[in-house]
Amino acid sequence: MARIGFVGLGRMGGPMARNLLKAGHALKVYDNDPAALARFDDNRAEKARSLADAAAGAELIVSMVPAGSNVREAYLGQGGLIASAAKGTVLLDCSTIDVATAKEVAARAREAGLAMLDAPVTGGVPGAVNGTLTIMCGGDAATFAKAKPILAGMGRNILHAGESGMGQAVKICNNLVSGSTMVLLGEAFTLAEKLGLSARTLFEVMSTGTANSWILNHLCPVPGMVAEAPANREFQANFTSTLMLKDLRLAQSAGERSGAPTPMVATAISLFQLHANSGGADLDPSSIIQLLRGPAR
Ligand code: NAD
Secondary structure, eight states, X not given: OXXXXXXXXXXXXXXXXXXXXXXXOEEEEEOSSHHHHHHOOOTTSEEOSSHHHHHTTOSEEEEOOSSHHHHHHHHHSTTSHHHHSOTTOEEEEOSOOOHHHHHHHHHHHHHTTOEEEEOOEESHHHHHHHTOEEEEEESOHHHHHHXXXXXXXXXXXXXXXXXXXXXXXXXXXXXXXXXXXXXXXHHHHHHHHHHTOOHHHHHHHXXXXXXXXXXXXXXXXXXXXXXXXXXXXXXXXXXXXHHHHHHHHHHHHHHHHHTOOOHHHHHHHHHHHHHIIIIITTSXXXXXXXXXXXXXX
């Protein structure tokens, strides 16, 4: 059992914190939005009044906040997690953020005598609720070995991807493929409609052929093909086009910094931005098919 400070109780962080409680750990939870803190109603957890309070007495700190700017604010500020944690505390940031910020925050942690992993996740809200996330870690091997049993309370597949920033590198490469695939599936099903081809036939051929993918089997953009797909409930979602746009931009900026060409990402970003501007921002990203189909006549 470990004493854990948990920061960020949103769609993902809330259920991840509950799973750590279920695994028997002692949690002090914090969110800088008082409504999110109030919504966390598991009374096995103590509620912290500030980041410093969440860090006090923790052997390990887990954070799950939206973006790099939130990670900087939580870890680097005065009264932030790095300034408040005791030497030897292990810091695990599970947010999806840019590689450069992940590396910088880990370096600042090291200077303060703290070990840190970037540990972004994939598997969405269902994975967070069921404790079946895949967690991709960047940092040194000794810290990974220490953190792995704790991470196992939130995920099923816990991987060491390499040095600091490499967890984020895996995550953004993965989401580059997911986002681009959603655009391609939207394009294929729209073309099928225009050609008079049945969506069922296309689904059956693709899902047993060379175009098969996890995205097709879980997030098929046409209703009635896959039981759990957001297309069956008007694309109501936990993961949104806005979050997909954020992840695609992370891939684009990593490409710019490293010299890797990302032409598919550039196209996907333009399409998701158009979609977000025309009402799709809060819908599941598989709703990109609506943009490709155009307005219903
Ligand atoms: P969310 O907006 O639902 O929750 C984030 C929480 O962090 C909010 O409650 C917010 O108030 C809190 N927060 C922000 N800054 C803070 C700070 N400085 N101190 C304390 N609390 C702070 O977001 P989410 O959907 O849970 O996503 C979190 C991260 O997980 C993102 O990086 C996202 O890209 C990634 N992710 C999300 C999903 C998904 O399906 N939603 C899937 C995989 C990964």
